[in-house]
Amino acid sequence: MIDRSAILEKDREHWLHPLHHPSSHTDPLIFESGHGVWLRTVDGKELIDGLAGLWNVLLGHGNQELAEAAREQMSRLAYCSSYAGSGNLPAIELADRLAGFAYPSLNTTFFTSGGAESNESAFKTVRYYWKRLGKPDKVKVISRQHAYHGITLAAMSATGMTAYWPMFEPRVPGFLHIPAPYPYRYAGDIQPGETVGQAAARALEEAILREGPDTVGAFIAEPVQGAGGVIVPPDDYFPRVREICDRYDVLFIADEVITGFGRTGDWFALRRWGVEPDIMSFAKGITSGYLPLGGIQISDKIREVIMSAPPNERWMHAYTYSGHPTCCAVALKNLEILQRLDLASHAARMGARLLQGLQGLAEEFEIIGDVRGLGLMCAIELVKDRETKEPAGLGEQLRQACIQRGLFTRAIGDIFAFAPPLIISEEEVDRMVAIVGESLAAIIG
Incomplete structure (x- = not known):
C-alpha cells in the first residue's frame, strides 16, 4: 500500500509544479495508474479523465501497443x-x-x-x-x-x-x-x-x-x-x-x-x-x-x-x-x-452525444448559460443570469463536486471543459454527463 502522506511530503518539499502556488496544492490528486478513459489515484479512487490528460491522451491510458x-x-x-x-x-x-x-x-x-x-x-x-x-x-x-x-x-x-x-x-x-x-x-x-x-x-x-x-x-x-x-x-x-x-x-x-x-x-x-x-x-x-x-x-x-x-x-x-x-x-x-479504429469518426459521434447530453442539462439547470462544442471538445458556461450573462463564480466548486463523484476535468473560470480520450464509449459519455448533473444539483441546492 502506497503511503500517501509520505508521497505528499516529498511532493510539497521538492517539486515545483506547472502554474505553481501552494494554495492550489493543499490536497492534490496523486495518480498511480490509468486504463482506458479512467485514472486511478494512490488511495484507490477511480475517475473518468474528462480532459484526456491535457487534451492529449487520445488513445486513453495503458495502451500496450x-x-x-x-x-x-x-x-x-x-x-x-x-x-x-x-x-x-x-x-x-x-x-x-x-x-x-x-x-x-x-x-x-x-x-x-x-x-x-x-x-x-x-x-x-x-x-x-x-x-x-x-x-x-x-x-x-x-x-x-x-x-x-x-x-x-x-x-x-x-x-x-x-x-x-x-x-x-x-x-x-x-x-x-x-x-x-x-x-x-x-x-x-x-x-x-x-x-x-x-x-x-x-x-x-x-x-x-x-x-x-x-x-x-x-x-x-x-x-x-x-x-x-x-x-x-x-x-x-x-x-x-x-x-x-x-x-x-x-x-x-x-x-x-x-x-x-x-x-x-x-x-x-x-x-x-x-x-x-x-x-x-x-x-x-x-x-x-x-x-x-x-x-x-x-x-x-x-x-x-x-x-x-x-x-x-x-x-x-x-x-x-x-x-x-x-x-x-x-x-x-x-x-x-x-x-x-477510425477514431476521428468515433469522436464526431461521441461528441454529438456529449453535446446533446449537455444541452439536456441546460434545459434542467438555468445556471448553464451556454453549451458549445465540436467533436469531443465541448464546454458549458455557468452564469448567474442568462439575460445578463454575469458569471456564476461556481466553476471550481463544480470541478470539486465532479471529482467527488468520479469525473476529473478542468474549470476555466466558469467554463467547464470536456475533452475525454477519443476511445470513450457511449456509456462513459452518459456517465460523465450524469456526474455533471448530480454535481450541479449538489452545489446549487
Whole structure:
C-alpha cells in the first residue's frame, strides 16, 4: 500500500509544479495508474479523465501497443542527433507519413518536443521567410484574445490569456491581440447586418491596416480555442480570415496542437471550413501524450525559400530532441491505431452525444448559460443570469463536486471543459454527463 502522506511530503518539499502556488496544492490528486478513459489515484479512487490528460491522451491510458513501440525502439536506438547531416528511420518515416496528411500543401515537417516549441518555431520561420524575401520588417504577429499558444516567452506573448503575463513581463514586442470569434461573448464591435464571424474577421483586417501590411508577418489562430474556453468560431469566420491573409500577404499559422489528430471529429479542424494554413503547429495527440513530441508543417512555398537559401542564410533553428527516434516510433504506432479504429469518426459521434447530453442539462439547470462544442471538445458556461450573462463564480466548486463523484476535468473560470480520450464509449459519455448533473444539483441546492 502506497503511503500517501509520505508521497505528499516529498511532493510539497521538492517539486515545483506547472502554474505553481501552494494554495492550489493543499490536497492534490496523486495518480498511480490509468486504463482506458479512467485514472486511478494512490488511495484507490477511480475517475473518468474528462480532459484526456491535457487534451492529449487520445488513445486513453495503458495502451500496450504504444508502450511496446517505445520499448522496441529504445532497445534498438533510443536517441541520436537529427541535426543536418544525420537522421534516423522513425523520424524519416513519420515526416513522410505526415506529408499532405493534414492539408495537401503541407508536405514538410520540423519536429519539436511540444506545442510551445512548435509555435516558437513557427514564429521564427515567419521571420526567416520574410527576411529571405527581402521584407525584414514583417515581424509582427496578430493573435486573439483568449488564445493559448504556450507560455515560453514568445508563445506567452502570443497567448491572449492575460493572467499569464504580469509576473513575466515585458512581453516580446510585436505581438498584438484582436477579439476572438466568441459567439456567446464577442468583445468587439458588430456593425449592422454583420455576424460575429464577419466582425471578428474584420477586426483582423483592421489590425493589419492599422499596423501596416508591410510590418505584419503572420496571424496565428487555434481552429477551436481550447484553454481559453472551448470557443467554436462561426462557420463564416475562417474562410474570410484566409482571404484577408492572402489579400495583405500575411502568413496564416494554424495552431492545431489541441485540435489535430481527430479531436474535433475530423483529422484536422480547419478542414471543416475548407481552409489551409501556411504553417501548422501540432503536438499533444501525435503520440497520445505517451512521449513528448510536436512540430510544425510548412507549405511548399515556405519550404522552397528554406531549401534555396545560400549556406550563410541557412535556417539556423534547432532543438536537441528534434526528431527523437523513440518519440517518432510511438507517433507512428499512434497514427496507425487512430486510423485503424477510425477514431476521428468515433469522436464526431461521441461528441454529438456529449453535446446533446449537455444541452439536456441546460434545459434542467438555468445556471448553464451556454453549451458549445465540436467533436469531443465541448464546454458549458455557468452564469448567474442568462439575460445578463454575469458569471456564476461556481466553476471550481463544480470541478470539486465532479471529482467527488468520479469525473476529473478542468474549470476555466466558469467554463467547464470536456475533452475525454477519443476511445470513450457511449456509456462513459452518459456517465460523465450524469456526474455533471448530480454535481450541479449538489452545489446549487
